[in-house]
Amino acid sequence: MVTDPTLKEVYSLVLTQWPLVAGAYAILWAVLVVYVGMTLRRLGGLDKQLKVLESALERRSAGE
Amino acid sequence: MRSTTTRAFIALVVGGVLTLAAFLGAFFWAGVPDFGFVRTAERADSVRYQGPFEQAIDETRYLTNFIGYDVEVVSGGETFRGDLLEADEVHVTLQTAEGEVRVSAAEFESGLVRGSSYGRPDWGQKIFYFHVPVAEISFIVFGFAAFYSLRFIMTRKREYDTKARISMEVTLLFVLLTMATGILWTKAAWGVWWDWEPRLTTYFIMTLLVVAYFVLRNAVEDEERRALYAAAFSILGFIDAPISFFITRLIPSNHPVIERGGLEPPMLISFIIAQVGMIAFGYAIYQLRMGEVLLKDRIEHAKTLLER
Amino acid sequence: MADEQHSAPALEVRDLTRAFGVRKALDGVSFDVPERAFLSIFGPNGAGKTTLVKVLTTLLNPTSGTAKVLGLDVVDDAVEMRKRIGLISHNPLLYPDLTAEENLLFFAEMYGIEMPEARVAELLEAVELDHRRLDLTRTFSRGMLQRLSIARALLHRPEVIFLDEPYSGLDPHAMDILDGLIAAVRADHTFVMISHDLDKGLELCSHALILARGRLVLFEPREAIDDSAFRRTYRETVGMGVA
Amino acid sequence: MASTSMRQFRAMLRKDIVMELRTKEMLMSMGLYSLLTMVVYFVALSQAGSSFDPRDIAAGLLWLAFIFTSMLGLNRSLVHEKDQGCLEALLLSPVDRPVIFFAKFIGNLIFLLIVEALTIPVFAFLFLQGNALDSGALALIPLVLVAGSVGIAGVGTLLATMSVNTTGKDFVLAMLFIPLMYPLLLGAVTATSAAIIGGPEGVAAFWTGMAWVVGYDVIMILASYGLYEFIVGA
Numbered sequence: 140m141v142t143d144p145t146l147k148e149v150y151s152l153v154l155t156q157w158p159l160v161a162g163a164y165a166i167l168w169a170v171l172v173v174y175v176g177m178t179l180r181r182l183g184g185l186d187k188q189l190k191v192l193e194s195a196l197e198r199r200s201a202g203e
Numbered sequence: 204m205r206s207t208t209t210r211a212f213i214a215l216v217v218g219g220v221l222t223l224a225a226f227l228g229a230f231f232w233a234g235v236p237d238f239g240f241v242r243t244a245e246r247a248d249s250v251r252y253q254g255p256f257e258q259a260i261d262e263t264r265y266l267t268n269f270i271g272y273d274v275e276v277v278s279g280g281e282t283f284r285g286d287l288l289e290a291d292e293v294h295v296t297l298q299t300a301e302g303e304v305r306v307s308a309a310e311f312e313s314g315l316v317r318g319s320s321y322g323r324p325d326w327g328q329k330i331f332y333f334h335v336p337v338a339e340i341s342f343i344v345f346g347f348a349a350f351y352s353l354r355f356i357m358t359r360k361r362e363y364d365t366k367a368r369i370s371m372e373v374t375l376l377f378v379l380l381t382m383a384t385g386i387l388w389t390k391a392a393w394g395v396w397w398d399w400e401p402r403l404t405t406y407f408i409m410t411l412l413v414v415a416y417f418v419l420r421n422a423v424e425d426e427e428r429r430a431l432y433a434a435a436f437s438i439l440g441f442i443d444a445p446i447s448f449f450i451t452r453l454i455p456s457n458h459p460v461i462e463r464g465g466l467e468p469p470m471l472i473s474f475i476i477a478q479v480g481m482i483a484f485g486y487a488i489y490q491l492r493m494g495e496v497l498l499k500d501r502i503e504h505a506k507t508l509l510e511r
Numbered sequence: 512m513a514d515e516q517h518s519a520p521a522l523e524v525r526d527l528t529r530a531f532g533v534r535k536a537l538d539g540v541s542f543d544v545p546e547r548a549f550l551s552i553f554g555p556n557g558a559g560k561t562t563l564v565k566v567l568t569t570l571l572n573p574t575s576g577t578a579k580v581l582g583l584d585v586v587d588d589a590v591e592m593r594k595r596i597g598l599i600s601h602n603p604l605l606y607p608d609l610t611a612e613e614n615l616l617f618f619a620e621m622y623g624i625e626m627p628e629a630r631v632a633e634l635l636e637a638v639e640l641d642h643r644r645l646d647l648t649r650t651f652s653r654g655m656l657q658r659l660s661i662a663r664a665l666l667h668r669p670e671v672i673f674l675d676e677p678y679s680g681l682d683p684h685a686m687d688i689l690d691g692l693i694a695a696v697r698a699d700h701t702f703v704m705i706s707h708d709l710d711k712g713l714e715l716c717s718h719a720l721i722l723a724r725g726r727l728v729l730f731e732p733r734e735a736i737d738d739s740a741f742r743r744t745y746r747e748t749v750g751m752g753v754a
Numbered sequence: 755m756a757s758t759s760m761r762q763f764r765a766m767l768r769k770d771i772v773m774e775l776r777t778k779e780m781l782m783s784m785g786l787y788s789l790l791t792m793v794v795y796f797v798a799l800s801q802a803g804s805s806f807d808p809r810d811i812a813a814g815l816l817w818l819a820f821i822f823t824s825m826l827g828l829n830r831s832l833v834h835e836k837d838q839g840c841l842e843a844l845l846l847s848p849v850d851r852p853v854i855f856f857a858k859f860i861g862n863l864i865f866l867l868i869v870e871a872l873t874i875p876v877f878a879f880l881f882l883q884g885n886a887l888d889s890g891a892l893a894l895i896p897l898v899l900v901a902g903s904v905g906i907a908g909v910g911t912l913l914a915t916m917s918v919n920t921t922g923k924d925f926v927l928a929m930l931f932i933p934l935m936y937p938l939l940l941g942a943v944t945a946t947s948a949a950i951i952g953g954p955e956g957v958a959a960f961w962t963g964m965a966w967v968v969g970y971d972v973i974m975i976l977a978s979y980g981l982y983e984f985i986v987g988a
Contacts, residue, residue: 156326156391163330163387164226167337167380171484174376175215178491182208185498192505199509356984359574361532411933418929422920427531431988432916435981439909439934442977446937450966504533570845570987593848602839608773620765621847623758647776663843 207494214487221480222333228473229332235325327391332470334384336478338406340485341377342444344370345409349441352434364430367437368420369492373485375413381406401451408447412440519582521546521671521701522567526576529562529725536562538725539576544718546670549702551712554722555749560705563722564673567703568598580671594622597669601679603656604663607649611640611659614648615666622667634662638692654685661692672696674704678711709745713738723748762849766857773834774865780830784823784869791819792880799881808881813946815881817902817939819873824866824906825927828914831862836918841986851983855911863907870899888952894960895949901967902942908975909934915985934974941966 348370355363385403390396397403419436423429522544529537537559544550552560565571566578569589578585583592598604605614612631619627635641638658648656657677664672678686693702693715706712713719719736721728721744728748729741774780795815799808835841835858844854874895910931917927945963948956 159387159391160326160329163334163384166383166387167333170376170380170383175488175491178488178495182491182495182498185495185502189498189502189505192502192509196505196508356981359531359572408933408936411929415929415933419916419920419926422917422922422926424921425988426534428919428988430531431984432919435912435916435985436930438981439912439974439977442973443934443937446970446973450937450940450970500533568846570842590848590850593846596846598843598846600839600842602842604839604843606769606773606834606840607838608777608834609769613769613772617765617769618843618847621762621844621849623761623848 207490207497211487211490211494214483214490218480218483218487221476221483225332225473225477225480228469228476229329233332233469233473234467235328325392327388330384330388330391332474332477333481334381334388335474336481337377337384338381338402339478340481341374341381341409343482344377344485344489345374345413345437345441345444348374348437352437355430355434356438359427361430364434365493365496367434369489369496371413371416371433371437372492373489375410375417376488377485378406378410378413382410399451401448404451405444405448409440409444412444416440519546520544520579521548521581522550522703523579523582524567524576525578527563527566527573527578528575529559529566529571530574535725537566537573540722540725540727541576542720542727542730544701544703546701547699549697549715549717550704551716551719552703552705552722553707553709553712553719553745554728557724558722558748559725560722561675562725564675564703564705568596568673569593594667595669596671596673597664597667598673598675599657599661599664599677600675601677603648603660605648605656605660608647610645610647611635611651612644614659615663618663619666624667630666634665637695638662639688652685653680654682654688657681657685658688658692661689665696669700671701671703674702674706676705676707678706678708709742713741721745721748759850759853762847763853763857766844766854767861770831770857770861771864774861780827780865781868783830784827784865785872787826788819788823788869788873789876791822792876795819795881807885809885809887809950810947812877812882812950813943816874816877816946817943819877820866820870820902821906821932821935821939823869823873824862824903824910825924825931827865827869828862828907828910828931829917829923829927831858831865832911832914832918833923845987851986852979854986855979855982858915859908859911862911863903866903866907867900870903874899887950888956891949891952891956891960894957894964895946898942898945898949898960898964898967901964901971902938905938905967905971905974906935908971909938909978912978912982912985915982919988938967938970938974941970 348367351363351367351370354360355367385406386396389398389403416433416437420429420433423432520543522542524543525541527537527540528535540559540563552563554560562571566573566585567580569585569592572586580592581595583595585592606617609617612635615631615634616627619631624630632641635644638661640655640659640662643651643655648659651659677689681689702715704712704715713733713736717733718731719733719741720730729744799806835844845851913930913934914927917923917930920926941963943963945960945967948959948963950956
């Protein structure tokens with residue numbers, strides 16, 4: 140139990156502002172991570188597609 | 204392709220390390236700045252306020268905005284709560300460890316109250332370390348988009364259109380992040396979620412401009428025409444955004460201004476590290492998207508070869 | 512016909528490429544057409560016919576290569592060139608809320624023609640529209656519009672006339688009139704025509720050109736063309752479909 | 755050279771005016787549209803009560819009407835260039851591209867000013883009766899009207915040339931137009947409002963707003979003029 144009035148004041152300030160600060164950081168990081176993650180996933184998919192196409196091309200040129 | 208993804212990963216790692224460092228610095232190294240003073244009474248009887256009314260209002264508004272204390276306004280023998288009418292006396296009720304204490308606003312100001320005073324810790328300021336870099340980068344990348352658009356108009360090379368488009372995407376991402384963190388900071392610092400203040404307004408307009416850029420792109424059929432229109436619009440938008448910022452200052456504004464003063468070294472260093480880290484992130488995202496576009500081009504190319 | 516090869520070429524196209532990124536609308540097209548020739552351009556949709564004509568009429572700049580019309584470069588001498596070419600499109604290119612006369616007078620002003628009234632009257636008579644000159648073109652039939660648009664194209668006495676599928680949407684009677692008008696000016700003009708209609712295109716042309724996927728498939732003077740072989744080539748390229 | 759351009763410019767402007775006088779398409783649609791906004795304004799203000807002073811927001815309401823009616827007109831003016839491929843015919847003729855820009859710009863400006871000149875008395879008649887107005891300051895309003903309309907018509911001509919080639923023309927134009935117009939609108943509303951409220955302070959505020967509008971006009975019209983050649987040819 141905090142009895143020092145000054146400290147109690149300080150804590151109450153922290154308590155009113157922390158959700159905003161935490162929210163700001165959470166949004167910032169969540170958006171960045173999700174965006175980069177999605178881009179990486181798409182990149183992986185495209186890479187796979189390209190490999191399929193390239194192997195098809197190789198097979199064709201070998202066949203000719 | 205290989206090189207763009209490699210570059211992107213390096214930038215991602217650098218950005219990650221730097222932003223983590225900046226985060227730690229901001230929370231565990233840099234101090235919490237003061238935002239005005241709070242003077243609290245150990246014990247106080249109700250003291251009538253004698254000074255000029257305006258001053259008392261200023262003082263008490265600080266408190267109501269940030270701590271949520273009650274303001275009691277006494278006017279002509281009647282008492283209004285939380286209403287800033289013209290009044291003879293203003294009382295502030297403080298909730299201290301020893302129960303409710305009523306003091307006058309003048310006492311806060313004069314320091315005459317029997318009690319201690321301390322700086323008000325501004326925790327909301329922690330948002331600053333990342334909000335400001337993100338905002339700056341959004342503007343820098345917008346500049347890049349305009350630059351590439353100009354290059355595109357001069358050369359008509361598709362690569363510049365791609366670069367401009369991707370820069371614009373990064374701008375959109377960062378502008379949205381700026382808006383989100385900015386709104387939260389507005390609430391923390393001024394007690395309201397939104398204010399038509401020059402910076403906020405400018406970012407609102409900028410968000411609309413960037414969204415409009417993509418609306419325009421989606422609405423044009425022909426690829427080259429789309430590129431030209433988009434380029435012209437992004438140049439116009441880049442000229443427009445600073446005008447928006449300066450002109451919004453025409454509106455009389457009365458909200459409190461954050462006194463940032465000079466930054467102490469721990470704060471400044473954390474801030475700079477965050478800035479560099481965010482630039483690395485912006486670069487990484489740019490390169491990732493670039494790699495994606497190049498991959499798509501190669502896939503298109505392979506497909507046309509196969510169809511032949 | 513041999514001396515035709517020696518006269519100055521009306522069109523001189525060298526390695527003309529028009530690309531945006533990987534996609535090439537025109538890919539290394541080269542050919543020469545002498546003056547007073549009639550060039551028919553064939554090809555499937557998306558083959559680059561319209562792009563070629565747009566480059567030759569200065570509406571688009573080439574990405575690489577050069578194109579000269581009447582010895583004038585399409586990029587450097589664009590303004591000078593525009594005074595000497597005309598376009599008849601399947602679109603009338605006329606303002607529906609102006610009368611026939613106002614339309615022609617307006618374009619006469621744009622071309623800086625001296626004594627515009629006399630020239631306009633002369634042309635209206637030539638396309639047999641002088642009785643309708645005070646009517647809004649909004650009220651005109653397709654055939655009348657096309658006649659008026661021919662008058663518009665001939666206003667400034669162009670030396671090269673581009674025809675962009677001029678027959679599409681015309682009824683047989685209007686086609687006959689158009690044929691007559693072309694025949695009347697055929698002798699002293701160079702023509703370039705885009706066409707889907709193989710019979711019509713071959714009937715009129717002195718040179719024929721087939722484009723597919725932006726590439727030149729075939730370019731030959733009329734007398735060197737074996738009709739059935741030409742038709743086969745055309746069908747094959749159309750079979751390639753859209754790039 | 756200059757005289758050729760002048761001749762072409764006059765021909766284009768005359769053509770636009772003749773067509774407009776014949777169809778009255780732009781003027782009618784813009785004029786009626788601004789009348790309709792007046793009805794909407796009345797509904798919007800109907801609950802404001804008697805203590806409310808319409809002079810405080812008159813400038814904002816006026817410019818709101820202007821901005822929306824101007825978008826309507828800008829779209830129309832480019833649509834009939836595009837309709838039958840006339841723009842292509844213009845580009846084929848030996849005309850410098852800036853001449854097309856200035857002809858369309860001035861044409862749009864004229865029609866816009868006519869509609870504005872008709873809207874203001876109607877607005878004053880409907881909303882501002884019985885309010886004390888400073889006639890000295892009011893005389894300044896035409897200045898900001900012209901300056902604001904120049905910006906709207908100049909930038910709007912470029913944007914409409916783009917939006918006419920898009921799917922969903924009207925929406926695209928609004929989306930491009932309003933964010934770009936924000937500084938001009940703010941300056942114009944500040945100046946107009948100052949002139950309506952009047953007094954020496956009002957006149958000073960008027961010139962501040964006016965300076966912004968003129969500055970915006972100069973910068974943005976130069977940019978639009980520079981970019982027009984590339985846009986119209988695309």
